Amino acid sequence: MKLFEYEAKTILAKYGIPTPKGGLATNVSQAREIATKLKQPFAIKAQVLVAGRGKAGGILFANSVPDAEKAAERLLNTQIKGIRVKSVWIEEKIQIKKELYLGVTIDRVNRSHVAIASAIGGMEIEEIATEAPEKVIKFLINPQHGFHSFHARQIARKIGYSGSQLSTLGKIFESLYRAGMDYDAELIEMNPIVETFDGKFFAADARIIIDDNALFRHQQYKKRLLEGETELTPQELAAIRNDLAYVKLDGNIGVIGNGAGLVMATLDTIQYYGGNPANFLDVGGGATSEKMAAALNIVLSDPKVIALFINILGGITRCDEVARGILKAKEKTGVTKPVVIRLVGTNEEEGKRILTEAGIHVLESMEKAAQKVVEISKQEGEK
Numbered sequence: 001m002k003l004f005e006y007e008a009k010t011i012l013a014k015y016g017i018p019t020p021k022g023g024l025a026t027n028v029s030q031a032r033e034i035a036t037k038l039k040q041p042f043a044i045k046a047q048v049l050v051a052g053r054g055k056a057g058g059i060l061f062a063n064s065v066p067d068a069e070k071a072a073e074r075l076l077n078t079q080i081k082g083i084r085v086k087s088v089w090i091e092e093k094i095q096i097k098k099e100l101y102l103g104v105t106i107d108r109v110n111r112s113h114v115a116i117a118s119a120i121g122g123m124e125i126e127e128i129a130t131e132a133p134e135k136v137i138k139f140l141i142n143p144q145h146g147f148h149s150f151h152a153r154q155i156a157r158k159i160g161y162s163g164s165q166l167s168t169l170g171k172i173f174e175s176l177y178r179a180g181m182d183y184d185a186e187l188i189e190m191n192p193i194v195e196t197f198d199g200k201f202f203a204a205d206a207r208i209i210i211d212d213n214a215l216f217r218h219q220q221y222k223k224r225l226l227e228g229e230t231e232l233t234p235q236e237l238a239a240i241r242n243d244l245a246y247v248k249l250d251g252n253i254g255v256i257g258n259g260a261g262l263v264m265a266t267l268d269t270i271q272y273y274g275g276n277p278a279n280f281l282d283v284g285g286g287a288t289s290e291k292m293a294a295a296l297n298i299v300l301s302d303p304k305v306i307a308l309f310i311n312i313l314g315g316i317t318r319c320d321e322v323a324r325g326i327l328k329a330k331e332k333t334g335v336t337k338p339v340v341i342r343l344v345g346t347n348e349e350e351g352k353r354i355l356t357e358a359g360i361h362v363l364e365s366m367e368k369a370a371q372k373v374v375e376i377s378k379q380e381g382e383k
Contacts, residue, residue: 292325314345
């Protein structure tokens with residue numbers, strides 16, 4: 001889950017990381033009230049969950065309260081990369097001497113967190129790595145030992161700092177790591193963290209992405225996510241509400257299965273036979289008829305889906321429960337899109353009987369079912 005800039009900066013401030021003074025406004029009058037309490041000049045930033053906000057016109061500057069008010073009015077309710085701006089963050093503009101980058105993310109190849117720093121900030125770290133790879137410092141963090149002050153100071157020295165500035169920047173980096181661990185962050189970064197002309201450091205921008213699997217520990221953000229303040233699609237939100245694992249893809253064959261490995265194998269098999277999956281949806285083990293019905297509703301609500309492949313290998317998941325869920329969803333949604341079902345496992349015969357009596361044919365082979373749904377999708381696509 002991506003956090004807004006103001007949420008990320010609020011977290012950083014809790015850990016003692018300097019951030020510019022500011023406030024959140026959802027209307028022009030709030031913007032004026034906030035600006036009157038801050039020192040001029042101002043930075044007015046659209047709060048949207050997209051990258052490249054500045055290049056897209058989402059950050060404006062103002063030298064007076066009336067100008068800040070106009071800038072907020074200009075940004076509010078406009079769109080940045082297709083996302084409507086519902087709020088703006090107004091903060092004191094920092095006089096910048098130098099822009100740096102500090103971040104902590106996950107190195108999945110090495111199965112550890114990695115601290116990343118660069119003497120060049122204000123641009124994507126991938127661009128820095130391409131254009132000036134020698135300027136990017138990476139430090140793999142031992143999961144048993146963690147990231148400590150001497151590690152942080154070593155990195156600060158490598159990007160060109162010494163003396164009291166080295167110590168200060170090291171403490172900021174260590175605090176950034178602690179915040180990331182406490183908030184289960186897949187990514188936490190300050191880009192840029194800026195050095196001012198008097199030698200101080202401020203997080204001019206901040207980004208935090210929380211692991212979705214850890215949201216139960218961060219209920220305030222999960223609540224905001226479920227209320228729709230997110231970049232997620234309606235299908236992804238519905239999946240979270242129903243405790244389903246769903247990922248939107250770009251194809252036209254809907255996929256439902258039980259177990260992540262089975263669903264991945266289903267996607268591969270569809271592609272092997274020339275099809276294009278529209279999604280990944282795992283109903284998990286022991287799926288009830290209600291959960292199965294919810295899964296069908298989510299997948300079939302995607303207008304790009306022209307055929308559906310349901311692949312169930314019943315272990316703790318009962319095939320008869322799945323069958324009832326399918327019929328319940330079909331009755332509720334009035335779905336007319338073709339459905340191919342592969343059903344094997346616990347209570348398999350009862351599940352097949354329920355579906356067969358409803359006029360739905362069931363296959364036992366995943367390969368044959370994948371071939372069938374690909375054939376159907378191609379026929380439907382030609383209509």
